[in-house]
Amino acid sequence: MNIYICGQKHFGAEAFTALLNAGHRIVGVSSPAANKEGNTDRLKAVAEANNVPWMKSGLLNENTIPDNVDLIVTAHSHDFVRAPTRAKTTYGAIGYHPSLLPLHRGKDAIIWTIQMGDKVTGGTVYWLDEVMDGGPIAAQEHVFVLPGDTPESLWKRDLAPLGIRLLTEVCNDIAGGKIVKIVQNESIATVEPSIKK
8 A cells, every 4th residue: 555654753753664564665755854853753763764755844735745645644643644645545634642532632532641640541553534533544542651650551461552553453454454443522622722822
């Protein structure tokens, strides 16, 4: 399957490698050029090492997406992939969110999970639509929040590895003709603001 990845950092690079190792073809990548320290973004670096075309985050749209993309995968991406862009692909776009959607929609889900004292959280692969973190669920799995967990420890130990596994499984399923779309229950949805605000 031809996959375009929007993402960044370690998680984006890990998703790139996992999907490539699963037999998919990565046809393009969008990421920041560099991190806060000025070093090349990890997803950009792995794309360049594999001769995959790179584009700066924020520039992907229906006019810039390559031809013959089957699926867009967002992996730690803050770009909003709009409907006209998704419509240029065979299947659309999926992303990973580190919560049990529809709970904790928003970019700081793990921080809010810890601050609200949740004992159980998880990860969700969902289909992107016009509602932030609101599209149908493709796969979801829970993990436990351990005493003393920080957002960083929970992410590194459980939520990041879970995300890589679920994204890979869903991509493999789609390539094999299995498409799961479970509508989120809006009656229990929560949206938290950016922690910086």
